[in-house]
Amino acid sequence: MPVRLVAALALLAAGTLLATGPVSARQPRPISLIVTGGIVVTMDAGFRVLSPGAVAVDGTTIAAVGTPAAIAEAYTAKETIDAAGHVVMPGLINTHTHAPMVMYRGLADDLALMDWLQKYIFPAEARTLTPAFVRVGAALAVLEMIQSGTTTYADMYYFEEEIARVTRAAGMRGVLGQTIIEFPVADAKTPADALARTEAFLQEFARDPLITPAIAPHSMYTLDATSLLRARDLAIKYGAPILIHVAETEDEVRMSRGRFGRSPVGYLDSLRFWGPHIVAAHGVWVEPDEIALLQRHNVAISHNPESNMKLASGTAPVPAYLASGIAIGLGTDGAASNNDLDMFEAMRQAAFLHKLVSKDPQAVSARAALEMATIGGARVLGKQASLGSLETGKLADLIVVRMNRARHTPMYDPVSHLVYVTRGDDVASVVVNGQVLMRDGRMQTLDEPAILAAARAAADEVRKAVTP
Amino acid sequence: MPVRLVAALALLAAGTLLATGPVSARQPRPISLIVTGGIVVTMDAGFRVLSPGAVAVDGTTIAAVGTPAAIAEAYTAKETIDAAGHVVMPGLINTHTHAPMVMYRGLADDLALMDWLQKYIFPAEARTLTPAFVRVGAALAVLEMIQSGTTTYADMYYFEEEIARVTRAAGMRGVLGQTIIEFPVADAKTPADALARTEAFLQEFARDPLITPAIAPHSMYTLDATSLLRARDLAIKYGAPILIHVAETEDEVRMSRGRFGRSPVGYLDSLRFWGPHIVAAHGVWVEPDEIALLQRHNVAISHNPESNMKLASGTAPVPAYLASGIAIGLGTDGAASNNDLDMFEAMRQAAFLHKLVSKDPQAVSARAALEMATIGGARVLGKQASLGSLETGKLADLIVVRMNRARHTPMYDPVSHLVYVTRGDDVASVVVNGQVLMRDGRMQTLDEPAILAAARAAADEVRKAVTP
Numbered sequence: 025m026p027v028r029l030v031a032a033l034a035l036l037a038a039g040t041l042l043a044t045g046p047v048s049a050r051q052p053r054p055i056s057l058i059v060t061g062g063i064v065v066t067m068d069a070g071f072r073v074l075s076p077g078a079v080a081v082d083g084t085t086i087a088a089v090g091t092p093a094a095i096a097e098a099y100t101a102k103e104t105i106d107a108a109g110h111v112v113m114p115g116l117i118n119t120h121t122h123a124p125m126v127m128y129r130g131l132a133d134d135l136a137l138m139d140w141l142q143k144y145i146f147p148a149e150a151r152t153l154t155p156a157f158v159r160v161g162a163a164l165a166v167l168e169m170i171q172s173g174t175t176t177y178a179d180m181y182y183f184e185e186e187i188a189r190v191t192r193a194a195g196m197r198g199v200l201g202q203t204i205i206e207f208p209v210a211d212a213k214t215p216a217d218a219l220a221r222t223e224a225f226l227q228e229f230a231r232d233p234l235i236t237p238a239i240a241p242h243s244m245y246t247l248d249a250t251s252l253l254r255a256r257d258l259a260i261k262y263g264a265p266i267l268i269h270v271a272e273t274e275d276e277v278r279m280s281r282g283r284f285g286r287s288p289v290g291y292l293d294s295l296r297f298w299g300p301h302i303v304a305a306h307g308v309w310v311e312p313d314e315i316a317l318l319q320r321h322n323v324a325i326s327h328n329p330e331s332n333m334k335l336a337s338g339t340a341p342v343p344a345y346l347a348s349g350i351a352i353g354l355g356t357d358g359a360a361s362n363n364d365l366d367m368f369e370a371m372r373q374a375a376f377l378h379k380l381v382s383k384d385p386q387a388v389s390a391r392a393a394l395e396m397a398t399i400g401g402a403r404v405l406g407k408q409a410s411l412g413s414l415e416t417g418k419l420a421d422l423i424v425v426r427m428n429r430a431r432h433t434p435m436y437d438p439v440s441h442l443v444y445v446t447r448g449d450d451v452a453s454v455v456v457n458g459q460v461l462m463r464d465g466r467m468q469t470l471d472e473p474a475i476l477a478a479a480r481a482a483a484d485e486v487r488k489a490v491t492p
Numbered sequence: 493m494p495v496r497l498v499a500a501l502a503l504l505a506a507g508t509l510l511a512t513g514p515v516s517a518r519q520p521r522p523i524s525l526i527v528t529g530g531i532v533v534t535m536d537a538g539f540r541v542l543s544p545g546a547v548a549v550d551g552t553t554i555a556a557v558g559t560p561a562a563i564a565e566a567y568t569a570k571e572t573i574d575a576a577g578h579v580v581m582p583g584l585i586n587t588h589t590h591a592p593m594v595m596y597r598g599l600a601d602d603l604a605l606m607d608w609l610q611k612y613i614f615p616a617e618a619r620t621l622t623p624a625f626v627r628v629g630a631a632l633a634v635l636e637m638i639q640s641g642t643t644t645y646a647d648m649y650y651f652e653e654e655i656a657r658v659t660r661a662a663g664m665r666g667v668l669g670q671t672i673i674e675f676p677v678a679d680a681k682t683p684a685d686a687l688a689r690t691e692a693f694l695q696e697f698a699r700d701p702l703i704t705p706a707i708a709p710h711s712m713y714t715l716d717a718t719s720l721l722r723a724r725d726l727a728i729k730y731g732a733p734i735l736i737h738v739a740e741t742e743d744e745v746r747m748s749r750g751r752f753g754r755s756p757v758g759y760l761d762s763l764r765f766w767g768p769h770i771v772a773a774h775g776v777w778v779e780p781d782e783i784a785l786l787q788r789h790n791v792a793i794s795h796n797p798e799s800n801m802k803l804a805s806g807t808a809p810v811p812a813y814l815a816s817g818i819a820i821g822l823g824t825d826g827a828a829s830n831n832d833l834d835m836f837e838a839m840r841q842a843a844f845l846h847k848l849v850s851k852d853p854q855a856v857s858a859r860a861a862l863e864m865a866t867i868g869g870a871r872v873l874g875k876q877a878s879l880g881s882l883e884t885g886k887l888a889d890l891i892v893v894r895m896n897r898a899r900h901t902p903m904y905d906p907v908s909h910l911v912y913v914t915r916g917d918d919v920a921s922v923v924v925n926g927q928v929l930m931r932d933g934r935m936q937t938l939d940e941p942a943i944l945a946a947a948r949a950a951a952d953e954v955r956k957a958v959t960p
Contacts, residue, residue, distance in 0.1 A: 434951030442597035483902030
């Protein structure tokens with residue numbers, strides 16, 4: 025509650041919290057968009073569900089959430105989305121992916137992480153990665169993410185400025201990290217080159233309304249201490265988030281212990297790596313006593329259950345993370361290791377996986393999974409004051425989810441259905457920053473046929489690259 | 493190969509294997525249906541994939557599988573399905589469900605099996621189960637199964653004759669088991685009543701082209717030895733399959749060891765329970781040395797990964813089952829514990845789960861998952877001679893799967909996509925026994941709006957039943 029109060033006051037200070045309540049105006053106030061008639065799952069602190077409900081959007085911001093009648097009385101909008109029979113909820117937040125890797129999905133499966141990276145992914149990347157290829161891959165990924173209800177994503181890749189431009193043009197929100205890695209890659213010959221690229225990237229996208237530029241040192245096993253600390257220093261200098269893979273596989277732990285005598289988290293701690301705000305992807309092999317340490321240093325966890333299962337990486341201690349109160353969200357990881365960007369699948373998998381592994385069917389409930397994919401993800405990205413729930417004054421990132429197929433029938437509990445039977449394809453409409461990006465399944469900002477055609481053409485280059 | 497030869501000879505003897513090869517006729521032979529232009533994933537012994545390919549259907553049977561040109565030269569059809577850009581494959585076989593339980597999906601989640609059964613499912617069933625309610629639930633389930641590409645399913649429930657009639661009317665195939673359970677249920681006051689019902693059911697549906705009537709003793713923990721053996725005797729008398737839950741939870745094992753001093757499999761063996769053909773659902777808590785015993789007694793395994801995860805039941809030893817050569821297929825379980833009937837999800841989950849638990853990303857490959865859902869499922873139901881792959885002389889049960897969305901792009905390997913990115917909603921067309929049940933997403937034999945409306949009305953009865 026105090027956190028929310030502080031957030032509300034911050035929004036007031038920024039002038040984005042509207043003084044008018046939903047029913048106070050006599051004359052309906054003209055606004056940009058009303059989404060009305062659906063079951064509104066707000067994901068606010070009270071886990072309020074309005075059935076039916078409505079959301080009023082004024083420009084980039086949520087003006088009010090209320091009953092359809094109250095919203096209709098208080099507001100009149102240029103555009104209305106009828107959500108009757110559907111669910112309206114905050115857009116999903118994918119806390120870890122590598123967007124352009126959609127271009128490598130299904131290229132090689134059923135391999136362990138290190139084999140898969142070294143035999144297929146790194147060679148394919150070495151031969152295909154150009155700014156143009158990254159633009160095609162990013163457009164395909166952004167298309168898939170919008171179609172499946174993701175409104176904000178955290179990314180780690182190369183030529184991240186291209187990804188940022190594609191994302192901004194599509195109207196989607198991203199916390200996008202330029203990769204820094206020890207070996208020569210397509211966009212940088214050395215870590216020093218990569219750090220220079222990153223600094224230019226941080227400057228180019230500073231104060232962008234949709235893009236939060238970030239620093240993405242790949243991992244403790246692909247960077248030396250000097251590069252890791254330079255990445256941290258850049259984060260401090262620009263107040264930028266760090267995105268990094270942490271303790272993903274047992275191989276990483278073995279390597280870390282062999283080389284440094286410490287676990288990956290212990291090694292990073294020994295370096296005083298911790299910048300102002302870090303998103304640790306995976307966090308599979310984290311010891312119980314390391315969780316408090318991470319929390320103390322403002323490290324958030326991105327849990328990627330499908331990738332961890334498919335690559336046989338292990339099971340992250342998610343019930344312990346949840347019990348600790350550390351910020352934890354969900355990610356799909358890149359589509360090359362998942363093989364899609366569907367956050368509904370990530371939710372379902374998080375619920376299923378931890379019930380099984382904990383031998384406790386309550387370990388991760390439907391509600392807990394939904395929280396991780398929305399307000400939890402917002403906390404992970406440091407954006408809980410403006411994203412992750414449908415509340416007056418927050419940014420207008422929301423989705424409308426169909427609930428009308430045989431698979432959804434009957435419906436006793438929309439939260440159960442959102443986690444256990446919904447797929448990304450059920451998403452009908454998507455709004456980001458107040459702009460409608462998809463309406464009744466039709467893309468508004470992206471040319472879907474052109475993107476698919478470009479991706480198919482680019483796939484021919486990938487085929488050539490991995491053919492011996 | 494000898495097995496396939498025997499099967500082919502059996503089909504020849506039955507007059508269903510056509511003497512004409514695909515390219516031998518000079519005049520195109522008139523047949524009922526050609527599905528052409530798609531990537532045909534045959535699931536035959538050679539794992540043949542034709543890209544592009546075509547399937548010729550003559551009445552209820554596959555006349556030929558070949559290139560589009562060869563099929564066009566040899567056959568002319570009243571009806572054609574253009575599958576260009578899509579995958580054509582055998583219909584999926586769901587080896588374990590409780591169809592009408594779709595009416596209870598999402599009614600209560602995040603509970604252990606015994607709690608869930610005793611606090612919600614058994615009371616709801618006690619108050620709502622009537623023949624009319626079962627018809628509504630079965631129609632909803634059959635609709636959902638057809639829409640998601642399942643063409644044959646194995647079922648265990650009450651009023652199974654109602655389920656059989658609904659299934660037959662929809663044109664779908666089922667191995668349907670009338671339940672026998674110790675306590676009084678809606679369709680039988682005693683196990684003796686249930687056995688009498690079962691015998692009448694076996695007689696009513698004997699020699700039905702779509703329905704194989706079966707006997708469904710619920711489990712070793714809900715039936716005494718006398719009832720179990722009477723069920724077995726009925727199976728012997730009618731040559732009917734037995735469907736039974738076996739070793740699903742640790743609770744069941746503890747109870748079995750406490751009461752009988754043996755594991756569930758050991759106890760059933762001590763009774764000489766084994767009938768001519770048994771489908772054991774779950775088989776989670778089966779010891780390594782019990783697998784050979786099951787195999788020797790012609791027991792097949794239905795693996796239900798999603799249900800086992802959601803109910804925290806445990807992980808079946810699937811890599812050991814696969815290595816043993818025992819018949820193993822996939823099931824969704826009832827939608828009350830899954831919460832849907834999507835066999836693509838079951839495939840993906842089988843692949844993901846066993847990679848993780850075995851710490852081996854090759855434990856269950858995409859191909860192995862696809863085999864379990866098709867030809868493996870056919871073996872489980874004793875129908876591998878007529879179902880489970882697209883081959884000349886087999887019954888014409890096939891599906892057309894869309895591969896044209898962002899999520900499917902690009903496509904390097906259709907088998908990878910079928911397991912790792914396809915959902916039931918990607919299914920465009922469904923053919924069972926040569927009849928088109930869904931065409932380009934439109935139901936041909938079922939009135940979808942009427943079924944959904946009836947299910948929503950019946951759900952009100954369920955709500956009342958569980959409201960204290």
